[in-house]
Amino acid sequence: MTFDCGQVDDVQMDKILELIESGKSQGAKLLCGGKRIGDKGYFIEPTVFADVNAGMRIAQEEVQLLIWYLLYFNAELQNSDT
Helix, strand or coil, X not given: CCCCEECCCHHHHHHHHHHHHHHHHCCCEEEECCCEEXXXXXXXXXXXXXXXXXXXXXXXXXXCCCEEEEECXXXXXXXXXX
């Protein structure tokens, strides 16, 4: 099975790549992917981030791309009754 993420045009692809860069610069850990595939068309590797918090741009913006992220919840939040 192949998951490559084709975009409509270079404008959309550049926006997605910028969003991936923002995740890295805001401290999310890039586990895999996040790069353009080849030099023809507008394909980006599926991307997985860890150590993402809810305030990061990649957690707030909807993207038509396979970007997965893992939110970190501390023990207090997990054990909270609220």
